[in-house]
Amino acid sequence: EGSFTGTGQKLTASVGIRDCLNAVKPFYERVMEKWRHDPAPTFKKRGVGLGAMWYGIGNTGLQNPSTAQIEMDPEGSVTLYTGCADIGQGSTTVLSQIAGEMLGLSPGAIRAVVADTKYTTDAGATSASRQTYISGNAVKDAAGKLVEILLTEASNLLKRPKESLILDSGLIRDKNDPEKTVPVTDIVRRAHEKGLSLKCQGSFDPVTEPLDPETGQGVPYATYAFACHLAQVTVDVLTGEVEVNRIVAAHDVGKAINPAGVIGQIYGGVAMGIGFGLMERYVPGRTVSLNDYDIPTCKDMPDIVPIVVESAEPTGPYGAKGVGEPALIPTAPAVLNAISDALGERIYTLPANPERVLEAAVAAGVFPGSHGVKQPA
Structure with missing residues (x-):
């Protein structure tokens, strides 16, 4: 370094x-x-x-974005939408793991819709060893937005600071007070009753700088x-x-x-x-x-x-x-x-x-x- x-x-x-x-x-x-x-x-x-x-x-020094979407339905089931084509490298598993980690769920609880242009947004090419880093960040961004909605609603219900709440195995709980818990499905129903969208889109584009054609810098x-x-x-x-x-x-x-x-x-x-x-x-x-x-x-x-x-x-x-x-x-x-x-x-x-x-x-x-x-x- x-x-x-x-x-x-x-x-x-x-x-x-x-x-x-x-x-x-x-x-x-x-x-x-x-x-x-x-x-x-x-x-x-x-x-x-x-x-x-x-x-x-x-x-190399070019725009290199990826996008992803995560949706939670009224029953609390989670669907990940990604345009990242899995050609055997295991990207679908990795992206599901990232989504699950953010939402306090096992990867198996995440349904993945992959590389279907009717439903998925652009994730860029599966090349340049980029998908874990770039699409992984896009998934993390989308999941983070969904988490923010859920924790905001849970904070209002539990009357606890949002910063002390975590998602864990289908529950939202206060890490400082184990008695303060609520099922995620209860929060999801509240959100849907309020008309809140629980489909969030994330994106990521790494910060780079094109090579100068004269200096190569x-x-x-x-x-x-x-x-x-x-x-x-x-x-x-x-x-x-x-x-x-x-x-x-x-x-x-x-x-x-x-x-x-x-x-x-x-x-x-x-x-x-x-x-x-x-x-x-x-x-x-x-x-x-x-x-x-x-x-x-x-x-x-x-x-x-x-x-x-x-x-x-x-x-x-x-x-x-x-x-x-x-x-x-x-x-x-x-x-x-x-x-x-x-x-x-x-x-x-x-x-x-x-x-x-x-x-x-x-x-x-x-x-x-x-x-x-x-x-x-």
Whole structure:
């Protein structure tokens, strides 16, 4: 914290890169102490590599808004309306958790209407790892407005200061006087009888500053995610095949609203990173289907050790940022650095397929029969 980016932006909070490095450090030390130097099988070499990254959450210096609506019906049932498209990253669960936390309800009590243009307002694209941070804040804003209405009505009924009232499991109660409680449904009925609307809209647009076209200076993102990955690989110098043995992945997510979801994102990102680093190659005119495009299978997946680092973002919903793309980015650099460590020669062109690995092995003099290389017994 306190350092400046290349665009002149000062990082003032939620800078978890040091914590990510420290989280990976004991794994690195243990691996370098023993595994890296243990005898490898014949014609195979072991390597260890690190990859670190930082990633801006949201659009780059552009308006980046999201909106959401929350409605409570006369029976007290809650519906969340969000245009946030859940494409498997678990955003619907996270947004329901945020709404539930605000309203004192379990996420399962929140009915979600998702990405239905008849009912939902614009939440922006599901891209740039932005939905937890930006749509999460929009949901929190909408829920906060609904809470304000409910607590105002409860304060009038209970004759208690609004600041001392909380929502808890279908009740509104005074945190200083347990005897002072009222069911939320009673307050909802009172509100409907008064003609009050219990459908509230929230919005959020992170504060950014466009990059100056002349100087490149500006504030392109309101917050950044940070990560560090450690890769252990075994390289077959006869075939050029690379086995990724383990990935240790430490990610600063601000606050893990759904830890299981964060870990799932890390697993998925690592899988994509392995494909990007070792297999995936598009050749125009030749790559016409997945039959011509190699991607990892379950047999290619290493042991993955996910580490969730929390460095709360003051502007995020409950301190959260994002982890979608960040889980992918450090994997290939870590794997490529590990291959370089194993061979003593760096590969600069991706993917590091067997042909390129063999070229590097020959250049490094570790391919069997290369000049000056002793054949394994």
